[in-house]
Amino acid sequence: MGAKQGRTQRNGRSDVATAKESRSASCTSLKMFLVALSFAYFAKALSGSYMKSTITQLERRFDIPSYLIGVIDGSFEIGNLLVIAFVSYFGAKLHRPKIIAVGCVLMSIGTFIIALPHFIIGRYEFETSVRWMVNSTVNPSPCHVGSPADLTQKDKLPEVPAAGCESESNLSMWIYVLLGNVLRGIGETPVQPLGISYIDDFATEENAALYVGCVQTISVVGPVFGYLLGSICAKIYVDIGFVKMETITITPADARWVGAWWLGYLVAGVITLLSAIPFWFLPRSLPMPGPQGPEKCTPEQTSFIKDSRLLKHKYPADDNTSFIEMAKDFIPTLRNLLGHPVYLIYLCVTIIQLNSLIGMVTYKPKYIEQHFRQSASKANFLMGVINIPAVALGMFSGGLLMKKLKLNIMGAAKFAFSTSLIGYILSLFFFVMSCENAKVAGVTLSYNSLDTISYDQQSVFTACNSECSCSASEWDPVCGKDGITYVSACLAGCTGSSGSGKNTVFSNCSCVGVAGNFTASTGQCLHTDDCDRMFPYFLALSVITSFIISLGGTPGYMLLIRCIKPQLKSLALGFHALATRTLAGIPAPIYFGAIIDTTCLKWGQKRCGGIGACRIYNTTAYRIAYLSLTLSLRTISFIICIPGFILLSRQLKTEEINGIHGALASGGAELEALRKEEFVICNSDQSQQTSDISTDRETRL
Numbered sequence: 001m002g003a004k005q006g007r008t009q010r011n012g013r014s015d016v017a018t019a020k021e022s023r024s025a026s027c028t029s030l031k032m033f034l035v036a037l038s039f040a041y042f043a044k045a046l047s048g049s050y051m052k053s054t055i056t057q058l059e060r061r062f063d064i065p066s067y068l069i070g071v072i073d074g075s076f077e078i079g080n081l082l083v084i085a086f087v088s089y090f091g092a093k094l095h096r097p098k099i100i101a102v103g104c105v106l107m108s109i110g111t112f113i114i115a116l117p118h119f120i121i122g123r124y125e126f127e128t129s130v131r132w133m134v135n136s137t138v139n140p141s142p143c144h145v146g147s148p149a150d151l152t153q154k155d156k157l158p159e160v161p162a163a164g165c166e167s168e169s170n171l172s173m174w175i176y177v178l179l180g181n182v183l184r185g186i187g188e189t190p191v192q193p194l195g196i197s198y199i200d201d202f203a204t205e206e207n208a209a210l211y212v213g214c215v216q217t218i219s220v221v222g223p224v225f226g227y228l229l230g231s232i233c234a235k236i237y238v239d240i241g242f243v244k245m246e247t248i249t250i251t252p253a254d255a256r257w258v259g260a261w262w263l264g265y266l267v268a269g270v271i272t273l274l275s276a277i278p279f280w281f282l283p284r285s286l287p288m289p290g291p292q293g294p295e296k297c298t299p300e301q302t303s304f305i306k307d308s309r310l311l312k313h314k315y316p317a318d319d320n321t322s323f324i325e326m327a328k329d330f331i332p333t334l335r336n337l338l339g340h341p342v343y344l345i346y347l348c349v350t351i352i353q354l355n356s357l358i359g360m361v362t363y364k365p366k367y368i369e370q371h372f373r374q375s376a377s378k379a380n381f382l383m384g385v386i387n388i389p390a391v392a393l394g395m396f397s398g399g400l401l402m403k404k405l406k407l408n409i410m411g412a413a414k415f416a417f418s419t420s421l422i423g424y425i426l427s428l429f430f431f432v433m434s435c436e437n438a439k440v441a442g443v444t445l446s447y448n449s450l451d452t453i454s455y456d457q458q459s460v461f462t463a464c465n466s467e468c469s470c471s472a473s474e475w476d477p478v479c480g481k482d483g484i485t486y487v488s489a490c491l492a493g494c495t496g497s498s499g500s501g502k503n504t505v506f507s508n509c510s511c512v513g514v515a516g517n518f519t520a521s522t523g524q525c526l527h528t529d530d531c532d533r534m535f536p537y538f539l540a541l542s543v544i545t546s547f548i549i550s551l552g553g554t555p556g557y558m559l560l561i562r563c564i565k566p567q568l569k570s571l572a573l574g575f576h577a578l579a580t581r582t583l584a585g586i587p588a589p590i591y592f593g594a595i596i597d598t599t600c601l602k603w604g605q606k607r608c609g610g611i612g613a614c615r616i617y618n619t620t621a622y623r624i625a626y627l628s629l630t631l632s633l634r635t636i637s638f639i640i641c642i643p644g645f646i647l648l649s650r651q652l653k654t655e656e657i658n659g660i661h662g663a664l665a666s667g668g669a670e671l672e673a674l675r676k677e678e679f680v681i682c683n684s685d686q687s688q689q690t691s692d693i694s695t696d697r698e699t700r701l
Contacts, residue, residue: 029282029283030199032278032282033097033198033199033282034199034211034214034215035278036097036275036278036279036282037100037191037195037198037199037215038214038215038218038219039218039274039275039278040100040104040191040195040275040276040279041191041195041215041216041218041219041222042218042219042221042222042225042271042275043104043107043222043268043271043272043274043275044107044188044191044219044222044272045218045219045220045221045222045223045226046222046223046225046226046229046268046271047107047111047184047226047265047268047269047271047272048076048222048223048226049222049223049226049227049230049388050226050227050229050230050264050265050268051073051076051114051181052073052226052361052362052365053226053227053229053230053231053234053264053365053376053380053383054230054233054234054259054261054264055069055073055362055363055365055366056365056366056369056376057234057238057258057259057261057376058072058174058177058261059613059614060126060255060256060257060258060604060612060613061124061238061258061261062117062172062173062174062177063604063606063612063613064174064612064613065593065597065600065611065613065614066363066366066592066593066594066596066597066614067590067591067593067594067597068174068593069589069593070362070588070589070590070591070592070593070594071178071589071590072174072177072178072181073181073362073589074585074586074587074588074589074590075178075179075181075182075185076181076182076184076185076188076585077185077581077582077584077585077586078182078185078586079110079181079182079183079184079185079186079187079188079189080185080186080188080189080577080578080581080585081185081578081581081582081586082182082186083186083189084189084193084574084577084578084581085334085571085574085575085578087099087189087190087193087194087574089330089333089570089571089574094284095284096190096194096195096197096198096284097198097279097280097282097283097284098279098280099190099194100190100191100194100195100279101276101277101279101280102187102190102276103186103187103188103189103190103191103276104187104191104272104273104275104276104279105187105273105276106183106184106186106187107183107184107187107188107272108187108269108270108272108273108276109183109187109269110180110181110182110183110184110185110186110187111180111184111265111268111269111272112180112265112266112269113176113179113180113183114176114177114180114181114184114265115180115262115263115265115266115269116176116180117173117174117176117177117262118238118261118262119262120173121173123239123242123243124238124239124258126250126256126257126258127256127474127475127476127604127605127612142468142488142489142490142492142494142495142497142506143465143467143468143470143489143490143493143494143495185581189577192573192577193570193573193574193577194570195215196212196215196561196573197569197570197573199211199212199215209399209402209403209554209558210399210400210403212399212554212557212558213395213396213398213399213400213402213554214396214399216395216396216399216553216554216557217392217395217396217399220388220391220392220395220550221388221389221392223383223384223388224384224385224388224389224392225384226268226384227365227380227381227383227384227388228380228381228384228385229264229267229268230264230376230380230384231377231378231380231381231384232264232377233259233260233261233263233264234252234259234260234261234375234376234377234380235252235259235377236259236260236263237257237258237259237260238258238259238260238261238262240260246500247500248502249502249504249522250502250522250523251502251523252375252376252377253375253523253524253526254477254523254524255475255477255524255604255615255616256475256604256615257375257376259376259377333567333568333571334571334575336568337564337568337571337572337575338575340563340564340568341647341651342563342644342647342648342651343560343563343564343572345640345641345643345644345647345648346559346560346563346644347576347579348640349637349640349641349644350556350576350580351579351580351583351584352584352633352634352636352637352640353420353633353634353637354580354584354585354588355583355584355587355588355633356588356629356630356631356633356634356637358584358585358588358589359588359589359591359592359629359630359633360592360626360630362588362589362592362593363589363592363593363596363626364383364387365379365380365383366379366596367622367623367626368382368383370617370619370622371434371435371531371619371622371623372435372531372534372535372538373435373438373526373531374535382539386539386542386543387539387542387543387546390543390544390546390547390550391546391547391550392550393547393550394546394547394548394549394550394551394553395550395551395553395554397551398415398419398550398551398552398553398554398555399554399555401415401551401555402415402554402555402558407555408652409559409562409563409648409652410648410649410652411555412555412556412558412559412562413555413556413559413644413645413648414645415551415552415555416552416553416555416556416559417552417638417641417645418552419548419549419550419551419552420549420552420634420637420638421638422548423545423546423548423549424631424634424635424638426541426544426545426548427545427627427630427631428631429541430538430541430623430627431623431624431627433534433537433538433541434534434619434620434623435531435534435619436619437618437619437620438485438524438525438616438619439483439484439485439525440477440484440485440486440487440524440601440602440616441460441484441485441486441487441491441492441511442459442460442461442462442486442487442491443459443460443487443601443602443616444601444616444618445484446459446462447462447464447511460472460487460491461491462511464493464510464511464513465490465491465492465493465510465511467493468490468491468493469490470488470490470491471488471490472487472491473605474487474488474605475487475488475602475604475605475615476488476489477522477523477524478492478494478506478509478520478521478522478523479520479521479522479523479524479525479526480492480509480511480512480513480519480520480525481512481518481519481520482512482513483525484512484525485524485525486509486511486512486520487602489506489509489520491511492506492509492510492511492512492520493508493509493510493511493512494506494507494508494509494510494518494520495507495508495509495510496508502522502523503522504521504522505519505520505521506519506520506521507519560572560573560576561573563648563651592626592629595625595626595629596617596622596625596626597614598621598625599617599618599621599622599625600614600616600617600618601616601617601618602614602615602616603615
């Protein structure tokens with residue numbers, strides 16, 4: 001008997017040790033998955049933010065308007081749209097880490113494809129009205145003798161395209177960028193829904209929000225490096241190593257400058273490929289979280305754990321479900337999800353808010369460039385080191401506050417709404433932070449500088465350049481000593497020039513009009529006094545609003561997870577991502593870009609004919625259109641939140657009532673089971689006694 005007890009005790013200690021080892025291994029695997037998922041989030045966020053940092057570079061390199069850049073940017077969401085619903089549903093029941101690994105590899109391949117056009121397209125040739133003569137020490141006169149009548153015929157698009165246009169027009173190289181972005185979107189599909197559901201399934205409820213907050217924070221840190229990478233590449237000339245930089249007449253502040261946009265995609269592709277490696281070595285599932293005590297659980301305790309509130313939101317993958325059974329169950333499950341009113345309201349609100357957010361973030365670097373006259377490199381740098389860290393801190397603080405305050409579903413909803421509303425009110429002050437339009441003769445003001453005008457090709461011609469045969473379509477700005485920018489040296493009436501490259505000085509400029517000093521230099525005039533005073537206030541307000549709005553990011557995301565049934569969680573996340581990408585990620589950059597295009601004052605000219613990228617905008621119209629569209633969408637989302645709060649309150653009351661009834665029913669069932677058990681035991685005892693009496697009688701006989 002003693003030996004048996006000893007074996008039992010040893011087995012008990014062995015079971016405890018095994019349980020501890022299992023819990024330790026599970027904890028280690030979960031932490032490894034958390035690190036791997038954070039790195040994957042970092043990689044995809046880096047490449048995504050780098051794409052947005054290269055918007056103006058791609059516009060200029062491929063001579064395309066902003067709305068077409070919006071199509072390219074939205075193609076990432078098109079890739080998601082193709083597969084996300086199926087990946088989210090079927091992937092939750094399969095090996096999630098390996099599916100995420102495959103996605104990271106596809107993302108990497110897509111990123112490399114985006115950089116491909118640089119290696120198959122010709123050298124970048126920016127438009128210029130100055131033609132340098134070969135083997136000559138004398139610079140030709142910018143002002144060609146002629147008449148505006150001759151010019152009118154000269155500026156018409158040629159019926160026969162220039163040499164080399166056939167091959168160039170047949171290969172729109174931006175198509176490769178679009179296709180690569182689509183593939184990148186397909187690869188990104190499993191990372192978010194499968195990664196977040198994996199953490200929520202195998203982490204304790206109290207740690208799940210903190211873990212999700214950590215991952216979301218890392219995903220916001222990624223853009224810091226993405227924009228910094230964009231800043232570095234924007235300073236490097238696109239054809240670096242293949243051209244002599246001293247022959248380049250433009251600077252990074254010029255509207256025709258194109259940086260080494262392709263270089264950052266190669267870096268991002270390598271990082272994304274590395275992020276796939278850890279997922280190949282992670283397990284399909286982990287032990288469910290349970291009590292951490294040293295004692296071995298009895299069957300009654302095990303039963304209690306399975307039914308406990310701790311596992312209320314846990315829904316592990318079913319290893320034995322066949323693919324056909326999953327396919328048959330897809331439509332009913334989706335119908336059940338879309339029949340949830342709180343989920344639908346949440347979906348509508350996030351779609352509208354993401355339209356505002358995506359459109360704003362996509363063109364914010366361009367807004368800083370055009371409105372505050374900053375270079376692309378500086379705009380990307382400021383986005384990376386000032387704005388994005390504020391968002392990261394806000395996301396992390398939101399997750400931490402949710403854990404500290406122990407917010408329930410309603411508390412999380414109110415918190416997210418409040419932060420968004422405060423950020424909205426502060427954003428209204430952006431309307432008063434303005435800069436004047438750049439002073440460009442014939443574009444934003446007339447040659448006599450008396451009044452402001454809209455751009456018209458004939459308005460660039462006046463008496464001072466009437467003797468010159470100039471092109472009105474080319475953009476090669478010069479800065480006169482009078483502080484006014486002229487579209488070209490020819491249109492400034494300059495008849496002489498000296499120097500080379502960026503140091504060229506034009507002389508005898510009849511339109512400049514400064515007594516005794518009729519000269520002009522290459523590039524636009526930098527009138528930044530009013531902008532330099534206003535820009536720091538813009539940055540400070542931008543940081544504050546970004547931080548406040550992002551505080552509600554993690555609580556809002558946890559609301560999505562907790563407002564639906566556990567078995568619908570993965571599909572809910574996937575369908576949410578599908579809907580937001582379809583109705584926000586795809587259209588927002590396109591219509592934001594189209595509205596921005598309407599504020600363009602001077603379009604560039606393609607070498608083979610047709611308009612190219614915009615060279616200068618009406619900054620006042622740009623600001624009003626950009627900010628009005630952003631804030632109007634957020635206003636609509638706040639209105640929809642009102643019925644959302646009412647429905648959520650009703651759902652919580654219903655669940656509370658059902659929970660009380662369920663507890664009472666469960667208690668009654670347990671009492672009934674105990675009574676039956678006592679009755680069976682009593683009958684068994686009586687039967688045993690009767691059997692013993694009968695046996696005793698037989699023995700006596």
